[in-house]
Amino acid sequence: MTGQPASGTPQNGSALLEVSDLVVYHGQLKAIDQVSFRVFPGEVYAFIGANGAGKSTLLRTIAGLHRPSTGSIRFDGRDVTRLRPERRATAGLGMVPEGRRLFPSLTLEENLLVGASYARRGEWGIERVYELFPWMRERRNQRTEQMSGGEQQSVAIGRALVANPRVLLLDELSLGLAPVVVQRIYAMLPEILATGLTAVIVEQDVSQALRVASHIHCLLEGRTTLQGTPAQVTAAQVEAAYFGLAQTPPGAGPAEQGSAQHGPAQDGSAT
């Protein structure tokens, strides 16, 4: 196991991010159902799950882009459940959204400048990002539209970093990228996190998540099916939780009702 900043379960100290009994609807669909978790400073907290499990919805709700119908989100001891997304960003909740979402008509450097517009004080700046990704310096006046997926993803990470967030929400970093590129981006993660960042990641690639995470949390149709450190969970448990197979592993509070309601056959085919 590489890149595991916090060993074991860091339950000491207070949580940096605390989500309690979150319920989020997409119209009629209950996308997130009673999900709770706590993230402690220095952790890499990974959400895994199949397509449509609600991982991205959860992250977007934490960032403020969706409104939960019930439940609460506390960040750094403060209730941010009703806070607008831009207020959460300036409070230190940064996010790299799914699909990168760069500003296509802006140059690379302008994208970073927008990220830095309302930055908190800290060690990340545009120069520091150029040190991390040296290729950016000479291409900074190019529009990002012409760049490869991996390059765009790096710019998106840089744009989030220059705001000096305390918690970085990373939504599907590997989406649409070649495996080699994904490896390269994940290889940078320890260096980024060494600056004192806490990360919450959403990842479809379970083995990738298990490699980098200090804590994993599996979702299935919006419900928690498994959580624990990578050392605590077995491959069989992860598989069962991921696909919603019959037996429910221990460690998840509300999971017992969850598994009772699912037909395993449909879930398996959803991947």
Place this chain on the structure above:
Amino acid sequence: MDWVNAVIQGVLVGGLYALFACGLSLMFGVMKVVNLAHGDLAVIGGYLAVGVIAVTHVPVLLSFLVVVPLMAILGYVLQRTVIQAALNRSVLTTLIVTFGLSVVIENGLLQFVNANSHSLGTGNAIITDSFQIGSQIQIAYLDLLIFAVAVVVLLGLQYFLSRAKYGRLIRAVADDREAAQLSGVDYRHVFGIAAALAFSTAALAGIAYGMYSQFAPTTGTDTILLFAFAAVVIGGLGSLWGTLVGGVVLGVAQLVGSQINSSDGLLAGYIVFLAVLVVRPQGLVARRAQS
């Protein structure tokens, strides 16, 4: 020589049309709001100038120093309240709301000012003067001045959008509102600034129109808004320099048209407008160069 003269006058009046159009284009480019009250706001700018001049006796050319900031504030406030509330429902709602705004403004002006036409006498001999090229072509300094103002306004907007911090944020928000929020940008504030800019250009357009011709409460919709729309569509939606191209094409078409038959100027302008819609619906200046 008459034809050359028509083209030259058309180009010059095109600057005025670009001034009408650039604010409309900016608001559409940034917040997808088609501001049907845009022409009426220009007329308010004109009436404000009349009032400012009556009270303070400043020269017409300096009245913009008071009128433009007032209109900028009005733009920010209206955007943050009425227009934003409409946007929160849907983009279509903004059409209804700005149409309502237009009706309210026109009737308010009829009620509180009156239906008579006003103009802004320049009161300055040099500006009302003109010079001749050859024997046929006569160019008014005022027309030249308005054209120059239009170019300066467009250059200024271009510079602001590409260099200034808020210009960058305006482009970012126009590209992807949600991603901008994730960077801590309050897009409603940025929209307010874009509206302030658009209203400022409308104010300048109103003052310029008052010096060029004369306005009444209904001038906003029956002239300024129509010409602004035509210029925006001919030039290309969301493109700043497109509005200048569109304004010039419209102006030339109108003046060449009235050269053919003195009552067909407006018709010729709209024929070109329709022709562009059919042949090149994206406008002459394709793709958004700015904003």
